[in-house]
Amino acid sequence: GAVVSQHPSWVICKSGTSVKIECRSLDFQATTMFWYRQFPKQSLMLMATSNEGSKATYEQGVEKDKFLINHASLTLSTLTVTSAHPEDSSFYICSAKGQGGYTFGSGTRLTVV
């Protein structure tokens, strides 16, 4: 079946630094990739939608200068959290959409100290 690999699975970083999260579709080409954020005991909130070779579309209230998304190929999208602060600590999940539907990565636990 379709597999999406997300790395790293967890990361701890210092306040003010940047963190990059990768999302790869391993055995299919993803026309669209999505980035979600999930706070403890809450649902997944869509942050942005990215299509290969074009700028990401951000949901209302999501700072595009803080959450940089690059979708350089049909199999790779990256989310960079710039100048991270403790309030950015969260669980980030990517999803790739292919012909078979949506496939989710295993998530990245980001802790900013």
Place this chain on the structure above:
Amino acid sequence: SQQGEEDPQALSIQEGENATMNCSYKTSINNLQWYRQNSGRGLVHLILIRSNEREKHSGRLRVTLDTSKKSSSLLITASRAADTASYFCATDGANSKLTFGKGITLSVRP
């Protein structure tokens, strides 16, 4: 923004019992999907039901869809302790992206 609203928000049952979870949504959809998430982990796709379908089965799962009421239900029969997880409904609509409900926490007591 969130589309689906599940109820109950938390459900605790005994192993062997059936668990029923409901989801309501607001806008028109192409399909509705149910996912499971174990604590701190990614999402596992359970079942998809299209807007022109009313009921679907997969193993111990049964999902129904009532587009006139904009609601869906997920039934897990003969629950097991391993079914303990959070369950989310997600709608796939005209904007071609999944929008998730708030989720239901299911606890199955051994």
